[in-house]
Amino acid sequence: MQADRLSATFSALADPTRRAILARLASGEATVKDLAKPFEMSLPAVSKHLKVLETAGLITRGKQAQWRPCKLEAKRLKEADDWLEGYRAHWEQSFERLDAYLHELRAAKKDDAGL
Amino acid sequence: MQNHEKKMRVALDSDTTVVVTRFIPAPQDLAFDVWSQCRHLQKWMLGPPGWTMPHCEMDLRPGGAYRWGWRKEDGEEMFITGVFNEVDRPHRMVSTECWGGDWAESLNTMTFTPEGEGTMFKLVMEFPSKAARDAALETGMNDGMQMGFDSLDTYLSQPL
Numbered sequence: 001m002q003a004d005r006l007s008a009t010f011s012a013l014a015d016p017t018r019r020a021i022l023a024r025l026a027s028g029e030a031t032v033k034d035l036a037k038p039f040e041m042s043l044p045a046v047s048k049h050l051k052v053l054e055t056a057g058l059i060t061r062g063k064q065a066q067w068r069p070c071k072l073e074a075k076r077l078k079e080a081d082d083w084l085e086g087y088r089a090h091w092e093q094s095f096e097r098l099d100a101y102l103h104e105l106r107a108a109k110k111d112d113a114g115l
Numbered sequence: 116m117q118n119h120e121k122k123m124r125v126a127l128d129s130d131t132t133v134v135v136t137r138f139i140p141a142p143q144d145l146a147f148d149v150w151s152q153c154r155h156l157q158k159w160m161l162g163p164p165g166w167t168m169p170h171c172e173m174d175l176r177p178g179g180a181y182r183w184g185w186r187k188e189d190g191e192e193m194f195i196t197g198v199f200n201e202v203d204r205p206h207r208m209v210s211t212e213c214w215g216g217d218w219a220e221s222l223n224t225m226t227f228t229p230e231g232e233g234t235m236f237k238l239v240m241e242f243p244s245k246a247a248r249d250a251a252l253e254t255g256m257n258d259g260m261q262m263g264f265d266s267l268d269t270y271l272s273q274p275l
Contacts (some may be wrong), residue, residue, distance in 0.1 A: 007249070010127055010130075010249075011130060011245075013127060014127055014128065014129050014130045015129075016128075084125060084127075084252070087125060087252050088123065088125045090163075091123060091125065091135055091137075092123050094159070094160060094161075095123055095137050095139075097159040097160075097161060098139065098149060098159045098160075099140060100159070101149070101155070101158050101159040102139070102140055102141045102145070102149065105145075
């Protein structure tokens with residue numbers, strides 16, 4: 001596990017605009033102009049977000065200067081997700097026990113009502 | 116019949132927060148109570164496998180303190196302590212959470228929103244720094260690994 005890289009990934013993900021950009025790129029490549037459209041944001045502002053995503057390895061960009069389509073790098077996202085998985089499991093187990101407990105409570109209540 | 120999104124979500128909405136959301140199959144009052152009364156908590160909030168929750172004290176009012184403690188089979192114990200800032204049954208509860216020692220305190224806001232036949236639970240944990248947030252995630256992650264869960268495939272099939 002490369003902590004610094006993961007840290008950069010999570011920092012990049014900790015912004016709603018950048019998450020929206022990634023969500024858009026999940027459906028295919030897009031140019032800076034395409035990406036700027038849904039946001040009320042200047043092209044330089046969008047470019048700044050793209051730079052952060054690119055540095056974190058979450059996207060790659062084409063080589064042509066004028067026409068640099070952005071592409072999602074799913075592998076890096078998966079690494080970040082794998083890292084969070086254990087934390088998620090920790091919570092999920094608690095919630096599953098809560099579900100089971102609520103089920104018991106309901107069953108006990110039904111028993112009482114039936115007698 | 117409405118189809119609820121019951122799957123749990125963990126989101127890192129900023130560098131210093133963790134947001135956990137989950138549908139609870141119980142009416143709002145009961146959902147709040149299972150999170151705020153020892154007689155309920157000690158039945159389900161048992162910690163990692165092999166642990167029980169023998170200690171629970173809660174003074175459920177603004178300014179009141181709480182203390183939760185777990186014990187492992189071999190006798191090892193761990194505690195969480197904190198103070199309630201807001202208690203608004205059955206809607207909302209705000210409290211501090213501290214694991215002791217060098218651990219940074221988090222400010223936890225729980226909200227309970229009726230949804231269909233049950234309640235949507237949302238917990239926002241705010242940490243003083245990114246380092247403190249990541250350390251807390253790392254600890255929880257290790258617990259989770261021990262549990263040997265694997266729900267990654269289903270998670271990845273969800274839209275981002």
